[in-house]
Amino acid sequence: MSAIGGGQLQYVLxxxxxxxxxxxxxxxxxxxxxxxxxNVMQVAVIVFFVSLAVQSGGTPPIELEHxxxxxxxxxxxxxxxxxxxxxxxxxxxxxxxxxxLLIRIHRRFETLDESxxxxxxxx
Amino acid sequence: MTAHLPxxxxxxxxxxxxxxxxxxxxxxxxxxxxxxxxxTVSLILAVAAxxxxxxDGAWHYQLGGWAPPWGIEYVVDPLAGAMATLVSLLATLVxxxxxxxxxxxxxxxxxxxDSLFLLLTTGLLGxxxxxxxxxxxxxxxxxxxxxxxxxxxxxxxxxxxxxxYLLIGTIAASFYLLGLGYLYALTGTLNMADLAxxxxxxxxxxxxxxxxxxxxxxxxxxxxxxxxxxxxxxxxTYAPPPVTMFVAAVMSKVSAYxxxxxxxxxxxxxxxxxxxxxxxxxxAAGGVLVGSxxxxxxxxxxxxxxxxxxxxxxxIVVGVSIGNTAALTGALMHVxxxxxxxxxLFGVVGSLPxxxxxxxxxxxxxxxxxxxxxxxxFTVASLSLIGLPPTAGFFSKWYLLQGALVAGRxxxxxxxxxxxxxxxxxxxxxxxxIYFADRGSNLRHQPSKNPDRSPQLLAPxxxxxxxxxLIGIFNGRLVAEVIHRALPAL
Numbered sequence: 290m291s292a293i294g295g296g297q298l299q300y301v302l303x304x305x306x307x308x309x310x311x312x313x314x315x316x317x318x319x320x321x322x323x324x325x326x327x328n329v330m331q332v333a334v335i336v337f338f339v340s341l342a343v344q345s346g347g348t349p350p351i352e353l354e355h356x357x358x359x360x361x362x363x364x365x366x367x368x369x370x371x372x373x374x375x376x377x378x379x380x381x382x383x384x385x386x387x388x389x390l391l392i393r394i395h396r397r398f399e400t401l402d403e404s405x406x407x408x409x410x411x412x
Numbered sequence: 413m414t415a416h417l418p419x420x421x422x423x424x425x426x427x428x429x430x431x432x433x434x435x436x437x438x439x440x441x442x443x444x445x446x447x448x449x450x451x452t453v454s455l456i457l458a459v460a461a462x463x464x465x466x467x468d469g470a471w472h473y474q475l476g477g478w479a480p481p482w483g484i485e486y487v488v489d490p491l492a493g494a495m496a497t498l499v500s501l502l503a504t505l506v507x508x509x510x511x512x513x514x515x516x517x518x519x520x521x522x523x524x525x526d527s528l529f530l531l532l533t534t535g536l537l538g539x540x541x542x543x544x545x546x547x548x549x550x551x552x553x554x555x556x557x558x559x560x561x562x563x564x565x566x567x568x569x570x571x572x573x574x575x576x577y578l579l580i581g582t583i584a585a586s587f588y589l590l591g592l593g594y595l596y597a598l599t600g601t602l603n604m605a606d607l608a609x610x611x612x613x614x615x616x617x618x619x620x621x622x623x624x625x626x627x628x629x630x631x632x633x634x635x636x637x638x639x640x641x642x643x644x645x646x647x648x649t650y651a652p653p654p655v656t657m658f659v660a661a662v663m664s665k666v667s668a669y670x671x672x673x674x675x676x677x678x679x680x681x682x683x684x685x686x687x688x689x690x691x692x693x694x695x696a697a698g699g700v701l702v703g704s705x706x707x708x709x710x711x712x713x714x715x716x717x718x719x720x721x722x723x724x725x726x727x728i729v730v731g732v733s734i735g736n737t738a739a740l741t742g743a744l745m746h747v748x749x750x751x752x753x754x755x756x757l758f759g760v761v762g763s764l765p766x767x768x769x770x771x772x773x774x775x776x777x778x779x780x781x782x783x784x785x786x787x788x789x790f791t792v793a794s795l796s797l798i799g800l801p802p803t804a805g806f807f808s809k810w811y812l813l814q815g816a817l818v819a820g821r822x823x824x825x826x827x828x829x830x831x832x833x834x835x836x837x838x839x840x841x842x843x844x845x846i847y848f849a850d851r852g853s854n855l856r857h858q859p860s861k862n863p864d865r866s867p868q869l870l871a872p873x874x875x876x877x878x879x880x881x882l883i884g885i886f887n888g889r890l891v892a893e894v895i896h897r898a899l900p901a902l
Contacts, residue, residue, distance in 0.1 A: 372546055383553070386578065390578065394575065
């Protein structure tokens with residue numbers, strides 16, 4: 290952990306979120322909880338990308354009249370943010386489709402618990 | 413018009429997907445026409461683009477006039493062009509084939525089906541043509557989202573299977589996206605050509621290894637490479653017939669294409685990528701054996717075909733992991749050959765009438781008498797998967813074996829031969845019933861559902877069956893004129 294400096298804590302957070310998400314998806318038996326864990330995992334990716342864009346001491350990449358001199362470190366990198374806007378849209382759509390599937394599963398089997406669901410599928 | 417060919421291949425089905433709900437206000441039948449028209453136009457454009465790429469070399473198209481690496485570029489090289497042709501050909505045939513399935517559903521469902529099917533096609537075509545890693549992620553998710561919805565249309569079991577696939581597919585896509593983040597952090601670019609140049613100068617380090625591993629694992633899940641195949645058999649078994657036919661034929665192949673594209677055209681083939689290749693060869697060998705062995709244990713033909721797909725994807729990965737010219741030739745030929753053969757097999761299974769969602773091997777008994785043409789196509793496609801000449805499968809396995817021998821990979825040679833034997837056993841179980849079993853099939857009692865009498869069902873299956881033979885017979889020309897030019901410079 291000695292390699293983790295003050296500016297790198299966000300990567301630890303991203304890794305932690307990733308593992309929490311994966312753990313939840315593998316271990317939880319309720320399908321809705323699995324879906325929530327999936328969202329946590331996706332947030333980890335977003336945190337990772339946004340952390341890449343950070344430029345300590347930098348401003349948002351907007352050109353202002355009183356902007357600091359145009360140097361490489363003056364602005365945060367806008368590209369990862371743009372990528373993550375798309376990733377958030379994808380994540381929301383995936384959640385939408387997943388919720389629609391869950392509603393259909395619940396209507397038919399009246400449970401979202403995986404072990405009960407497996408039993409009812411056997412019948 | 414010609415100047416914008418690469419983007420038109422992708423945009424045509426996308427526009428049609430958005431138009432479909434509007435057109436349905438006028439007439440639902442018109443939507444069917446629109447679907448078939450859009451996929452056919454994509455096919456024609458893809459063939460034209462492939463011919464230009466073969467004549468003039470790789471074609472770089474700048475989207476909106478933004479030069480790479482700032483803008484997104486589409487690249488039609490022989491590999492991308494051939495893959496786009498394969499995808500749009502299958503899409504056209506499945507669009508025709510789906511007419512029979514959609515006749516029994518409500519108008520609303522039919523329109524939604526066509527719209528989603530076109531979106532799935534858009535996503536897959538986009539993956540083949542894009543020259544940008546993030547754009548590839550977006551298309552991967554477009555195709556996946558459409559596929560989750562389509563796979564779920566097959567009833568209650570399909571919904572559960574589709575939800576599982578959604579969870580695993582999202583893990584795969586997130587891994588891919590994370591890996592891409594590592595490569596971006598190392599180089600500051602997402603354009604594939606630019607990335608290849610800059611990665612060659614980056615010293616091999618842990619960031620690179622993590623990135624490569626995440627991307628390879630992500631794509632391997634999408635390809636259903638053993639042992640990441642868990643989502644696949646249920647998803648294929650319960651989905652509506654045209655969906656299984658399309659997804660089984662091309663979706664995993666497109667992910668395989670993405671893997672080839674990234675491993676051989678983007679990453680420097682030293683260090684991390686080389687280790688990944690080695691690891692893949694073990695997974696592939698395991699997949700070939702386990703897939704074939706489990707296929708042998710199935711009584712439902714659709715499940716048998718699904719497990720056989722796990723084995724057949726193993727062949728493609730074997731080729732990728734050996735990575736010499738002969739092996740890659742075999743792998744790419746197997747991508748085409750298996751797509752056409754699996755499409756044909758699932759098409760036939762889906763066209764047979766069946767009681768309560770069953771497709772037991774027993775229900776194939778004596779079907780050759782009632783539906784000789786359909787069953788002939790099934791038999792030819794099976795022979796290709798077993799690997800008998802003169803079908804496509806024989807020649808792709810031949811090249812794979814050559815590649816393994818040249819590389820001195822004796823265990824892989826053994827695995828390839830043993831698995832051919834296993835597939836012979838499980839396919840001949842079915843073929844024997846089709847031709848030699850006496851008991852009357854369902855077809856005798858339901859002559860109106862005979863697939864031989866429905867042009868919508870028969871034509872696509874026959875085209876695919878003939879395709880298996882044509883790829884095999886003209887394999888020399890195919891290899892010399894397309895595949896060898898599509899290969900990366902090794």
